Amino acid sequence: MLEKPLVSIIMPVKNEGIHIKNTIESALNSKTNCPFEIIVVDDLSDDGCCSFLFQSKDSRIKLVRTSGLGAANARNAGADAANGEIFIFCDAHVFFEHYWLEKLIEPLLQGTADAVNPGIGDSKRPARVGYGIRWNKQLEIEWRKEGKNEPFPSPLLAGGCLAVTRAAFEDIDGFERGFQVWGREDEEISLKLWLFGYRCYIVPAVKVLHVFRQSSPPFKLSWNHVNYNLLRMAHLHFSKERIEKCRKLVKFSQEDKLMAVLEKSDIDLKRVLYEKKRKYDDDWYMETFKIPF
Numbered sequence: 001m002l003e004k005p006l007v008s009i010i011m012p013v014k015n016e017g018i019h020i021k022n023t024i025e026s027a028l029n030s031k032t033n034c035p036f037e038i039i040v041v042d043d044l045s046d047d048g049c050c051s052f053l054f055q056s057k058d059s060r061i062k063l064v065r066t067s068g069l070g071a072a073n074a075r076n077a078g079a080d081a082a083n084g085e086i087f088i089f090c091d092a093h094v095f096f097e098h099y100w101l102e103k104l105i106e107p108l109l110q111g112t113a114d115a116v117n118p119g120i121g122d123s124k125r126p127a128r129v130g131y132g133i134r135w136n137k138q139l140e141i142e143w144r145k146e147g148k149n150e151p152f153p154s155p156l157l158a159g160g161c162l163a164v165t166r167a168a169f170e171d172i173d174g175f176e177r178g179f180q181v182w183g184r185e186d187e188e189i190s191l192k193l194w195l196f197g198y199r200c201y202i203v204p205a206v207k208v209l210h211v212f213r214q215s216s217p218p219f220k221l222s223w224n225h226v227n228y229n230l231l232r233m234a235h236l237h238f239s240k241e242r243i244e245k246c247r248k249l250v251k252f253s254q255e256d257k258l259m260a261v262l263e264k265s266d267i268d269l270k271r272v273l274y275e276k277k278r279k280y281d282d283d284w285y286m287e288t289f290k291i292p293f
Helices: 019-029 051-055 071-080 100-110 166-171 185-195 223-237 240-249 255-263 267-277 282-288
Strands: 007-013 036-043 061-066 086-090 115-122 133-135 141-143 161-165 200-210
Touching: 007 019, 007 071, 019 036, 036 071, 051 061, 061 071, 071 086, 071 185, 086 100, 086 166, 100 115, 100 161, 100 200, 133 185, 161 166, 161 185, 185 200, 185 223, 185 282, 223 240, 223 255, 223 267
Parallel strands: 007 036, 007 086, 036 061, 115 200
Antiparallel strands: 086 161, 115 161, 133 141
């Protein structure tokens, strides 16, 4: 039997209201034989959603407070504070089933995969489950609606519940550190894992229920942030032809202003470092997963 290492469940939080309390209670009440810790990263919430943790005496829970780093870097901050050999990045509005932990990390322990997703269902309609995501020809997200009996590869993993080995996460330098606020962080880390020679899989035997919001997120977000992250991802990983296609996808923003900010960043240096380290290019990725972009 494979020894179960310590798992760090990392939850970035931004004005989550009662959801974060519900999510932590679900994690603590779910049966498991796997040792774990919970790292809550309160990224400058102003609704007091994490105040209940000040009275917590559970040694498995650690609260990290950050200054508005955004989705990608709040996750990185959680990883910096984590002690586990496996990181599971979870949204602060999910519910877990019994023994989800050991079943989810099994492909990581066996060496079948380096990062995995469970099936992710709608908390209001539990039978509605997505099994991984992929890009369409407009680089928009599409969920896979059918599962399989055994773990299988997926071009992209959803960040709602993403497990990855510490070794793989640190080798790729985590989530993209130059991203703004929110947008494309799950897609970029999945793409980066594949290009660096790691494997992203779906574990259909596990299902996590997710609270899907019907309104805008509880934090300030603009199309400038989303579009900037798209362009940054493209310049880090795509060919010149695909970079130009991504520039044409920019909407509700002034593309020239975003490019001016991007050109002043570390993008060129990072691109060179990635090209030296990666095992595959974006042509291989698009052909392997039959993505028409």
